[in-house]
Amino acid sequence: xxxxxxxxxxxxxxxxxxxxxxxxxxxxxxxxxxxxxxxxxxxxxxxxxxxxxxxxxxxxxxxxxxxxxxxxxxxxxxxxxxxxxxxxxxxxxxxxxxxxxxxxxxxxxxxxxxxxxxxx
Amino acid sequence: xxxxxxxxxxxxxxxxxxxxxxxxxxxxxxxxxxxxxxxxxxxxxxxxxxxxxxxxxxxxxxxxxxxxxxxxxxxxxxxxxxxxxxxxxxxxxxxxxxxxxxxxxxxxxxx
Numbered sequence: 141x142x143x144x145x146x147x148x149x150x151x152x153x154x155x156x157x158x159x160x161x162x163x164x165x166x167x168x169x170x171x172x173x174x175x176x177x178x179x180x181x182x183x184x185x186x187x188x189x190x191x192x193x194x195x196x197x198x199x200x201x202x203x204x205x206x207x208x209x210x211x212x213x214x215x216x217x218x219x220x221x222x223x224x225x226x227x228x229x230x231x232x233x234x235x236x237x238x239x240x241x242x243x244x245x246x247x248x249x250x251x252x253x254x255x256x257x258x259x260x
Numbered sequence: 261x262x263x264x265x266x267x268x269x270x271x272x273x274x275x276x277x278x279x280x281x282x283x284x285x286x287x288x289x290x291x292x293x294x295x296x297x298x299x300x301x302x303x304x305x306x307x308x309x310x311x312x313x314x315x316x317x318x319x320x321x322x323x324x325x326x327x328x329x330x331x332x333x334x335x336x337x338x339x340x341x342x343x344x345x346x347x348x349x350x351x352x353x354x355x356x357x358x359x360x361x362x363x364x365x366x367x368x369x370x371x
Contacts, residue, residue, distance in 0.1 A: 185365070186263060186266075186349060186362050186364040187298075187306065189361065202359075236306075247306070248311075248317065250305040250306060252304075253305050
């Protein structure tokens with residue numbers, strides 16, 4: 141099982157860009173074992189799938205966020221990243237990185253989550 | 261794509277059984293056997309407890325079971341224990357351009 145650790149600013153101003161990293165240990169980001177994914181959770185609410193990237197570089201995004209989100213892989217640092225542009229207060233949430241196999245058998249590895257607040 | 265529908269809260273007494281429903285559509289829960297369930301304690305990351313609708317990962321007690329009927333998936337917890345008090349989230353593959361959708365989460369209180 142891989143271990144995941146999110147990092148990034150906890151406070152972002154409205155209209156700016158949110159950027160988070162997810163460091164991977166116990167496995168290679170180049171492995172075809174997983175889709176590397178981002179999921180977020182506003183306070184007191186349910187989970188929302190943000191998007192995913194595969195080792196091939198192929199990405200898929202939640203249609204509601206697609207115009208603002210980019211997920212990329214940094215193989216030299218064994219991590220993957222999330223950027224979300226033009227943020228508003230509605231983007232305030234705990235952001236989790238997680239993994240799921242290509243079979244789709246559940247998100248079995250999660251980071252501890254990082255709270256990002258959008259506020260001026 | 262709308263979120264899957266879960267009850268906001270359920271409760272049960274120690275030792276009893278409870279069931280949490282997760283209602284989707286024929287485009288997600290009703291079509292794919294890729295429903296998963298997650299347990300989340302306050303301030304913690306979700307933990308996978310059921311995948312592919314009915315399967316348990318290694319280490320998850322057999323008190324937790326999953327099922328599906330039509331467009332509704334269900335999570336049953338039998339022999340409730342105090343540590344089961346948590347939030348539970350369902351998730352289903354959707355396909356198309358949406359891929360994955362979650363429910364709104366259900367808070368379980370153990371009395």
